[in-house]
Amino acid sequence: MICAGIDAGSRAIKAVLFDSGRREMVASGLADQGVEQERLASELFEKLLQQAGVTRSEVSAIVATGYGRNAIRFADTTVTEITCHARGVHHVVPEARTVIEIGGQDSKVICLEDGGRVRDFAMNDRCAAGTGRFLEMVATRLNMGWDKLSDLARQSKKPALISNMCVVFAETEIIGLLAEGKPLPDVVAGVQNAIATRVAALAGRSIAPPVSFTGGVALQPGMARALQEALSCPVHIVPKPQFTGALGAALSGCRTT
Amino acid sequence: MNAAPRQLTLEQWDEHYAQLRAAGLREAAYGGPLRRHVDRERDFRLQELRFDNSPAALRLWNFLLTENERLREARHRGAKLVGTMKDLGTVPVMAYSLPKVLAFYPDGAWWTPCLMECSDKLQQQADAMGIDASFCPVRAMLPAFQNGEHFPRPDLLVCSTGAVCDDFSAIAQRLEHLGYPVFWWEMPRRRAPSPGEAACVLPGNLAAPRFQVECVRSELERVGRALGEVADVDLQDARLAEGIRAANKVRSLLQALRETVYTSSAAPLPAMEMLVAEMLAIHFCSDREEATAVLAELLATARARTEANAAAVDPSAARVYWVNPVADLRAMNLLEDCGGRICGSDFMFSHALDLIPEDMPPLEALALIALADPMVGPAGDRAGRIVRECRAGRAEAVVVSRIPGASHCAREGEIIRRTVHEQLGIPAIELEVPSVCDAMLPTLASRLQALVETVKSGRTR
Amino acid sequence: MRVWLTSPWIPPDWVKAHGLEPCGIWSAPEFQPGAHALAAGVCPFAEAVVRFAENERDGLFVFCTSCDQLRRGSEAVGLSGQARSFLFNIPATRTPAARKLYAAELKRLSSFLVAGGGVAPEPARLLDSLMFREAQSEPKPAPAGNRVLVAIVGVPLDRSHRGLVEAIEAAGAAVVLDGTENGERAQCVGRPAPALGEDAFDTLSRHWFESIVDVFQRPNRPLYEWLEPRLRERRARGILLWCYTGCDLWRAEAQTLRETFGLPVLLLENSGSTGVSQRDLNRVQAFVETLG
DSSP states (O other): OEEEEEEOSEEEEEEEEEEETTTTTEEEEEEOOOOOOHHHHHHHHHHHHHTTTOOGGGGGEEEEEEEGGGOOSSSEEOOOHHHHHHHHHHHHOTOOOOEEEEEESSSEEEEEEEEEEEEEEEEEEEEEEHHHHHHHHHHHHTTHHHHHHHHHHOOOOOOOOOSSSSHHHHHHHHHHHEEEEOHHHHHHHHHHHHHHHHHHHHHHHHSSSEEEESGGGSTTTTHHHHHHHHTTTTEESSSSSGGGHHHHHHHHHHOOO | OOOOOEEEOHHHHHHHHHHHTTTTTTOOOOOOOOOHHHHOOOOOGGGGEEEESSHHHHHHHHHTHHHHHHHHHHHHOOOOEEEESSSOHHHHHHTTTTTEEEOOGGGGGGGHHHHHTTTTTTHHHHHHTTOOOOSOGGGGHHHHHHHHHSSSSOOOEEEEESSSSSHHHHHHHHHOOOOOOEEEEEOOOOOOOTTTEHHHEEEEEEEEEEHHHHHHHHHHHHHHHHHHHTTTSOOOOOHHHHHHHHHHHHHHHHHHHHHHHHHSSSSSSOHHHHHHHHHHHHGGGHHHHHHHHHHHHHHHHHHHHTTTTOOOOOOOOEEEEEEEESSHHHHHHHHHHEEEEEEEEEEGGGGGGSOOOOSSSSHHHHHHHHHHOOSSSHHHHHHHHHHHHHHHHHEEEEEEEOOOOTTTTHHHHHHHHHHHHHHHOEEEEEEEEEEOOOOOOOHHHHHHHHHHHOOOOHHTT | EEESSSOTTSSSSHHHTTEEEEEGGGGOTTTTTTTTTOOOOHHHHHHHHHHHHHHOOOOEEESSSSSSSHHHHHHHHHHHSSSOEEEEOOOOSSSSHHHHHHHHHHHHHHHHHHHTTTTOOHHHHHHHHHHTOOOOOOOOOOOOOOEEEEEEEEEEOOOGGTHHHHHHTTTTEEEEEEEEEETHHHTTTTOOOOOOOOOHHHHHHHHHHHOOOOTTTSSSSHHHHHHHHHHHHHOOOOOEEEEEEOHHHTTTTTTHHHHHHHOOOOEEEEESSSSHHHHHHHHHHHHHHHHH
């Protein structure tokens, strides 16, 4: 049985096709998010079908998740991203007990029981500090690609302390630090630490290892290390972290079919 | 008149009201169509809410929404008005024991910005008075006093202090600085008795040192004298005992209502009506006798529906225990929209739902009840009661609703959630509901939906 | 053995009388509000107290009920089981019941201190220590020169934020009144005068209870009665209100301070930074410029 999962996030749409017999993803892809969410999602879905050599009628269920899930009207059902990320991570890392997902505009900490059931969760979707948005702002300000930031952070000798809790004011603070001559790698590493600190505060005392790190921001090297320091425990990046939500959606489809 | 339970929009209620009237509906003097509150009082929020379709619910809403009128009429008749602040449920029992005295909670103005969808401008006015949005929505009370457009100025203001939340305490102090004298009384922070210390058993399965009960009793004696001066009548034990009996009638009705609704397999009444009904416990919505009648009718409706297996909410809904009242009533509709139902509640005044002992001196009994306030002692005690009630209501999840700016929410949520996990193993989340939550509906819905998904996936195991 | 106090209204004399060393938490070098990640709504000061108590292995801790954040913070420490801690119920009112409550809390604290290694105080020695305690007199205002004279009120100024006073001076002002919680209000509690029929404990209890001057009192008129003559005599032209984000009790007084004294008030709210932030420095400079 093939099920499709579509994660309509705030910055990108991710989709996977999952074969429940083989217990693996047979296709995955992503596209930039835009105003016509449903059309973009539909095009991505068609592309995956071609990639996997599968027809639409062979897909038993389409499940949408993420910020824009209700706009994907061709989906059979919707499931929240908390449940989907939990299921997605559990499939790939069955022993995970805490999932940290940092996306473009939100961050989540999800506590799992044995068997991958969600026990508890906390979300920050009201404030950009502690999300990928902070890194995007820095990249824009430094006129470089988001993915180049991690190269810089790696070179840091002494990460800067970013004190502002608000991304808007933190931007001013960063400009000030650069004007004072603070090395760029230290500033970028400081931003990573600030995000990790906010996520650690969101988690409170609920962290139970093993901790799995997922979401688009997990792709940035250095962030896992920053989280490890903030949480004082090892943090492991889930393979293909940007697809866990879509994978979890597809798994949800397999459950209900 | 015995239609199957449904939740109606305001528009649907217009039509339903006409049908009820045609069928011979008899109402109290404050009755009438809900629509009039939008037209006359600018309670625009009613246009976004869904209401239970029973005549009992209609009576409840009309009772709630006509309180300010009732207070003004009482003032006109020469009654004395006592504004009781912070202490939820004890001083009003004393006030209502006196003839021609009504007590009400000025703090109740916290719902005005919600009901009027901020057209009241109370929040902006509070900003200008130096109390901004970082304080809890009770700040709406300050300009409500100043502009006199909501409740009349009370003849006496009584406020508990000590073991109370900071933001409320700060707002009440600001009120005093603005020229409203306040009669303050001390509430000690409840603690467990030390080994060998004389102890008292409090309602709600709690204990406190005898010393603390004595402290509160002597403070309530002082309050009683102040009330007596306002009423020009001594608040003697006999009066107080009668007042306690009358209050206990209300409390008994509420207990029965909670039991009927919360333990039922299919909720006979929706969450929003239950929240409003429970609020009657604290000061009887300024009419103790009528509050008793309103609750009796609600209870009869709930019982009849339970017997007929008639559910107001989907029977397969996730059973959710709700902690803390919401600044926007719409959140209670949202819970049900997301597939949940309420099976228990702690709206911060569980002590006002317990019966006041009638077999001891009245002031002593009131001191015991006042000390049993969940907000006065450790959050662990509160969590303990929540766990017991979760078991009774077969809760599958707990929602701790944070009140924006409320100082107690910073830490107690974590303690409550941890206790619930450890003792019940059910999910517990926190979410924050502002006075008008429209902009946050998607994020609130995500959280509640995720909680319901978690609950329902657990059911298939 | 050190006893860490979170309020100046828990008499240090009483702790000393038990043979223990009282220390205000704000004096500890390790105490750093602003150094910890904060959950939503948690005050940086209260969080720092909780973390300090959890990590402090050797001393005893006395929390207080003067604010909700500290009151509930003590529960968090209790749950972690790390510290030997006590929650002292400081009354908010000055009613007869409140006075008895304060005295009872001192006795209860005594049991805690004895259990923690202290010695039950002997009445005669207690009386001696009260009579002969060093009473700090109020500072005489220094010649101001051209400086703008300001007062600072609010929560304790801990070591990590003492730089604020230097920043104020660098901006061209002079702090002529330190009305912070660990400033003159508590430092200048005088020597008690025993009343007839009172034993040493009663004297201590009454004296300290009546000396409390703080924002959490209800009504908090004593705070304003304390501030008024001092602001006037020392010719302060502005008030810096120092507190933390989440400190509702002080933040709510900003407008009342303005209205009561007719002076400009600058609210300096620390949301969790160690040291004095650039933002605060800018505000102080701008404030002094407007007063100048």
